[in-house]
Amino acid sequence: NSPSAHELTGAMIRKALLLLSLLLCGGPAALANFQVSTEHLRLTFDSGGQLQSAVSCFPSCSGDAVRIQQFGDQGIVVFDRPGTGEWRRKESRGSEYYELQFQHPGGASVRWRIPATGYLLGLDLSGIEGMRLRSGESFRPRDAAGFGSWLEQARYVVFEDGGVRQIGFDETEVTPVESSGWIGYRNRYWAMMALSPRPTETILQAKEGGTDAELRIGEVAGAWSIYLGPIEPNVLKRADPGLTGLLFAGLWFWLRWICFGMFHLLAWIQAVVPSWGLAVMCLSAAVNILMFPLSRIADRLQQQVQETEARLAPELGCIKKKYKGEEQSVKILALYKTEGVHPLYSLKSMLGVVLVIPVFVGAFGMLAENIHLLNAGFLWITDLSRPDELFRMPFQLPFLGAEFNLLPFLMTGLSLIASTLHNPPSLNRELRVKQLRNMVLLAAAFFVLFYTFPASMVLYWTTNNLISVVRNLWARR
Numbered sequence: 299n300s301p302s303a304h305e306l307t308g309a310m311i312r313k314a315l316l317l318l319s320l321l322l323c324g325g326p327a328a329l330a331n332f333q334v335s336t337e338h339l340r341l342t343f344d345s346g347g348q349l350q351s352a353v354s355c356f357p358s359c360s361g362d363a364v365r366i367q368q369f370g371d372q373g374i375v376v377f378d379r380p381g382t383g384e385w386r387r388k389e390s391r392g393s394e395y396y397e398l399q400f401q402h403p404g405g406a407s408v409r410w411r412i413p414a415t416g417y418l419l420g421l422d423l424s425g426i427e428g429m430r431l432r433s434g435e436s437f438r439p440r441d442a443a444g445f446g447s448w449l450e451q452a453r454y455v456v457f458e459d460g461g462v463r464q465i466g467f468d469e470t471e472v473t474p475v476e477s478s479g480w481i482g483y484r485n486r487y488w489a490m491m492a493l494s495p496r497p498t499e500t501i502l503q504a505k506e507g508g509t510d511a512e513l514r515i516g517e518v519a520g521a522w523s524i525y526l527g528p529i530e531p532n533v534l535k536r537a538d539p540g541l542t543g544l545l546f547a548g549l550w551f552w553l554r555w556i557c558f559g560m561f562h563l564l565a566w567i568q569a570v571v572p573s574w575g576l577a578v579m580c581l582s583a584a585v586n587i588l589m590f591p592l593s594r595i596a597d598r599l600q601q602q603v604q605e606t607e608a609r610l611a612p613e614l615g616c617i618k619k620k621y622k623g624e625e626q627s628v629k630i631l632a633l634y635k636t637e638g639v640h641p642l643y644s645l646k647s648m649l650g651v652v653l654v655i656p657v658f659v660g661a662f663g664m665l666a667e668n669i670h671l672l673n674a675g676f677l678w679i680t681d682l683s684r685p686d687e688l689f690r691m692p693f694q695l696p697f698l699g700a701e702f703n704l705l706p707f708l709m710t711g712l713s714l715i716a717s718t719l720h721n722p723p724s725l726n727r728e729l730r731v732k733q734l735r736n737m738v739l740l741a742a743a744f745f746v747l748f749y750t751f752p753a754s755m756v757l758y759w760t761t762n763n764l765i766s767v768v769r770n771l772w773a774r775r
Contacts, residue, residue, distance in 0.1 A: 340352070346400055374433075374434075384403070395412065397409065397412070407423070416537060418525050433511040444750030449752065454481075454513070455489065456475050457540070458479065487683075578665070589654065593654070666752065682757070685752065703750075706749045713763045
């Protein structure tokens with residue numbers, strides 16, 4: 299019996315749909331892709347052992363409050379393949395590791411060692427002439443306006459004997475890098491790093507306006523380590539203690555110690571306080587309590603400078619009215635000598651600032667890179683790692699963007715209230731007006747700087763300003 303026209307038409311339609319599905323999935327090669335899922339990773343390999351895509355989850359790929367990062371979708375670890383021939387795949391599964399081995403008829407071999415838990419993969423290569431590590435569109439920085447864009451940068455990371463070097467994807471003058479340590483790329487919260495079995499020359503692809511990473515490595519034979527995971531202190535330490543250099547890499551070593559101290563203090567507070575936002579506020583209060591002795595010293599030095607300014611103000615005003623140029627400078631120095639005041643006495647107040655600024659930088663550095671705050675909500679804030687965005691405006695402000703962020707207004711309002719309440723008795727009216735003007739200008743500058751910063755950082759400083767208001771009210775009482 300010959301098939302009917304209806305049956306022939308149905309067969310043709312089925313073949314057309316199959317062909318279309320193959321084209322949409324990337325052709326026959328896509329059907330050969332092999333997926334491996336673990337507690338923390340979702341990996342896809344092609345028929346030759348290349349890592350095509352990877353999804354990393356923190357703290358795990360199941361449960362609540364999962365943070366997810368896709369590293370790429372066009373090939374993350376790509377090899378310079380040998381000649382034609384079909385690869386053979388062999389699998390073996392143990393209690394701690396899952397092994398995938400890909401063997402080429404020409405002798406080339408690729409073996410992946412995938413942990414059941416964790417983010418550190420093993421990669422053994424033989425007969426492979428070169429390797430490329432790449433990121434993709436999914437790894438590009440999140441959109442951010444203003445100064446907030448500083449935090450959302452992606453960049454190359456090179457571990458060297460002298461520390462960690464970070465290089466932007468858009469730097470146009472990049473020479474080959476000789477590295478015997480970890481090398482790779484990162485964004486704000488996630489990193490893809492590779493550790494070579496020997497010192498290796500790597501070419502970092504960079505160009506003006508570049509948004510994606512590509513590392514070209516020549517000598518690749520041997521056992522490699524590949525890290526695909528979050529930039530989180532405990533996770534990095536478990537994978538390899540050397541990887542902790544990724545954290546706060548742009549700061550001096552002593553500032554990094556402050557950041558680590560702040561991280562652990564916030565973690566202890568959050569273990570008691572159920573909300574990350576409330577924990578950030580408690581951190582600000584705790585830091586104020588711990589810094590109280592240094593703050594007292596800073597206040598005392600500031601008061602001494604203000605008393606000296608008030609005492610010298612009448613005479614200085616007369617000298618500036620009567621004399622000009624060099625003669626004025628001579629008279630002022632003579633007044634300082636008569637009153638027993640050092641010409642640089644005003645710098646004494648700066649010493650108090652020097653005592654406080656490192657803690658300020660440490661707190662902000664820790665909050666900027668703390669992955670636990672990613673997707674964590676608080677009150678109207680949906681994500682503490684982003685500006686609070688009470689609502690989106692129908693227009694866009696230059697530099698500040700289209701989001702209306704409420705926290706910076708609260709922060710600035712509390713700062714102005716604290717400035718108004720701060721009224722040292724040693725200052726006369728003229729000096730008081732001058733001080734108030736300077737504090738208002740400083741509050742305005744902080745508003746512009748903080749407006750596009752993550753909500754966690756603004757919340758920390760808003761709490762600090764609230765504490766200043768309470769302290770000033772108590773002082774006036």
